[in-house]
Amino acid sequence: MNRDLTVGEPREVLWRFCLPLFGSMVFQQLYNIADSLIAGKFIGETALASVGNSYEVTLIFLAFAFGCNIGCSVIVSQLFGARAYGQMKTAVSTACIASGVLCGALMLGGGLGCGGLLHLIRTPAEAFADSKTYLDIYIWGLPFVFFYNIATGIFSALGDSRTPFLFLAASSTANIAVDILFVAAFHMGVAGVAWATFLCQGVSCALAVTVVARRLRGIGTAERPRPFSLALLRQLAAIAIPSMLQQSFVSVGNIIIQGAINGFGTGVMAGYSAAVKLNNLVITSFTTLGNGISNYTAQNIGAGKLHRVRSGFRAGLRLVWTLTVPLALLYCFAGQFLLYLFLDAPTATALRTGTLFLRILSPFYLVVSAKLVADGVLRGAGLMKRFMVTTLLDLFLRVTLALLLCRTGLGATGIWCAWPGAWAVATALSLTFYHFGPWRTAREPD
Secondary structure, three states: OOOOOOOOOHHHHHHHHHHHHHHHHHHHHHHHHHHHHHHHHHHOHHHHHHHHHHHHHHHHHHHHHHHHHHHHHHHHHHHHHOOOHHHHHHHHHHHHHHHHHHHHHHHHHHHHHHHHHHHHOOOOHHHHHHHHHHHHHHHHOHHHHHHHHHHHHHHHHOOOOHHHHHHHHHHHHHHHHHHHHHHHHOOOHHHHHHHHHHHHHHHHHHHHHHHHHHHHHOOOOOOOOOOOOHHHHHHHHHHHHHHHHHHHHHHHHHHHHHHHHHOOOHHHHHHHHHHHHHHHHHHHHHHHHHHHHHHHHHHHHHOOOOHHHHHHHHHHHHHHHHHHHHHHHHHHHHHHHHHOOOOOOOOHHHHHHHHHHHHHHHHHHHHHHHHHHHHHHHHHOOOHHHHHHHHHHHHHHHHHHHHHHOOOOOOHHHHHHHHHHHHHHHHHHHHHHHHOOHHHHOOOOO
16 A cells, blocks of 8 residues: 655654564565574584675675665655656656666676685685575576565555565565475575575565556556656666665675684684674664655655654654664673574584674664664655765774774674774764754744
8 A cells, every 4th residue: 555654743654654664674684594594503504604604795786786776765755755656657667677787787797706706705615615506596586686676665665665564574484484495305405595595585576576566557647657767767876876885885894894704714704694694683674764764754855845854853763762772682681592593503602703793782773773764864865975975984984993903802803893883983973964954944834
């Protein structure tokens, strides 16, 4: 069901819209969590390290898909809020064409270059073959990743967060079952983990694209929309490219950090791989809620209701902090037990590494969550330069501090300490940019 985010009490509107997005994110993360869980439980610690090592590379591809999602979602939200339905449909078809071309280029580049990238990040010999196998299969599924992201971006732009949640709930649950079938019953190893994800993502993509196409056909327009618009492509690119660069730079930074971690051996690699999945679950939750706030902001700006942006920001903070506190407490005090979901008879090094990582990072979730809410408003308003500055500052500080501190007596622990410092500085800048946004002086109508 399409929902107008420009009417109603902002807190209620955001809660109803964002909670299904949060649920969708949880099930989306189950794809990667299931891969690591099954690999660690049914194959072994080296397999877990291989999947975790590959995951950092897959984030580069996801960065481009996510950028397409955000670019389409923000522009379609603005056009939907402005009731420009013909242009909205043209924006959708333009985004699909451009995303298809980009996806093909990435498949070609990934097929040729992933082996070299694995060597570049010093993948241990015992983990190299499985990492390469996982990536080769993942690359063949990139069209599913791209067009699923486009479809969910459109659903969000139309104010519908429930439909993609239902798709993901079904496909993610199926992914766990197929993972177990391929690995435990068919003994396919890491390849089985990758093929299970490939199949289930394909099903969810087909369902999402079919339903969103039907939804768009139900929106009437005065004239037949054009299939492609260069002007709209420029608008999409103005949002999508900074988002792609932001996510790509973050992914490259994570790969650099992964290279530093790989130098400490497979025990530290496995512990980090398990703990970073739990950390990413939380950070992606905040990012997803920030995306919902982007849609809310974009619709209201499209409708000329700038005064609702401030109320939405405050409501977004309350929402994200309601989720943050219990998750931070859980990771800080029970993180060791959660690691056993991924590690079967873990080594002392792996368990100690993962536990320490979570205890260092989790108290700072309140800080980084505020940044991602502010970033959501900036992105929804199209203020991409400010958004990029805060993200790149976070990345630069995190990578630089990680590389410096790991060479001190802190060792791998120094890498974990880099996160909180970078988050604190970048959050202060994001909140400053939000405070001086164009909604600062907007007044409610009498």
